[in-house]
Amino acid sequence: MKKSLSLFIFLCLFGVASAQNRPAFWQEIQDFKTENEANPPQKNPILLVGSSSFTMWKDVAAYFPDKTIINRGFGGSSLYDLNFYSEEILKPYAPKQIIIYCGENDFAADATLRPDQVFNRFKHFYAKIRKQHPKIPVDYISIKLSPSRENLWPQFIATNALIKKFMERKPNAEYIDITKAMNGADGKTRRDLFLEDMLHMKPEGYEIWKKVMNPYLK
Template sequence: MRRSPEATRPGVSALLLTALLALTACASPGGATAAWAEGLDPVSTPDWAQDMARFDAEDAAHPPPSAPVVFTGSSSVRMWETLARDFPEVPVLNRGFGGSQVRDAVWHADSVALRYRPRQIVLYAGDNDTAEGRTPRQVLDDTRRFVARVHAALPGTPVVLLGIKPSPSRAGLLPVQRETNRLLADWAGSQARVRYVDVFNPMLDADGRPREALFLADRLHMNADGYALWRELIRPVLVR
């Protein structure tokens, strides 16, 4: 990912300040905390403020399309440079911020999705979470919070959850990724406006190992073939 844990882990005071500011932002006038924020851990790093400022600058320089399908999440989204060409039939907007976790998407949901009043949101997150030791249940709970925040602000907006991809560099995490994806798929199946897309199994070879041919030399991020596969998996669920 773009930022290594060692390079970005903030001090305790910075995390506490970020958490306080975020909690203040989500409090109602009466002092109550928004339901989606209850139990939510602080952002993984306050450095995301730089990415949010970059999105502001991009919007000012190039106004985003009206009612886009917003793709957000970690570097698998951020590095999808052919996104608009891959889905010419719908207006799309890339708001990925590499290295992020699900909780970061929750805290920054307004900057990466809500303010665009999207017709649909596609989220890819959880990859970094499990790599940093967060459990399948934590990823599910944070994902539920993300959807709750979206639906509190924009009722009826459909959300697509992409399963965690199996990458060669994180092959040791395959059991955790499988369990996380199972929880996400089961939960999404019980929701009216949430869909789960399995990118995990199509990216495995006949022996159940991540397909090396879909990845860059770092064995973590996808190459053009990997994104071509994702394109075909995601296209059927997009809102035209």
């Protein structure tokens, strides 16, 4: 009895320790796997990968009713995380197009990062996409200028410029600029497009994204 109790306690402690040692977003990735098993992904979708601006766009399919969209955004993720989980978020799918929104959280997690460092993370992820999908269209949505992160705007703007230049030189690649469309008459980001956290968007913000993105969707 004592041995059984000791073994039970050991297994419980081992399970807690294992959970604590799991990398960030491990559970979100497991949830994607579970969803894929329950509902095998359709062929030739538009695959969305990135951070919470995609995660919270839960009704994205309603904005593009004539498209097949698979949303694999996981909230809080950075380009570092997309690289870390590249196999899990790319390999299970056979998309006709991939759209990326990511980069904000890299700087939010480490404000000392330089734009060229985050740009290099993007290039690394882009190379991983091209290894699996050499010819499909790949699009990058510019980092939005969230009011709550105004202190990081210079890094966002500089990183956007680097990625824009990179994408313009690549075949089957597009840079989608949503920053200008989110500005008001005064040329500044419209705060009314955001929730109270001034980071995530209201449906009105996503309506703007829809209008800007529509011409690029395959």
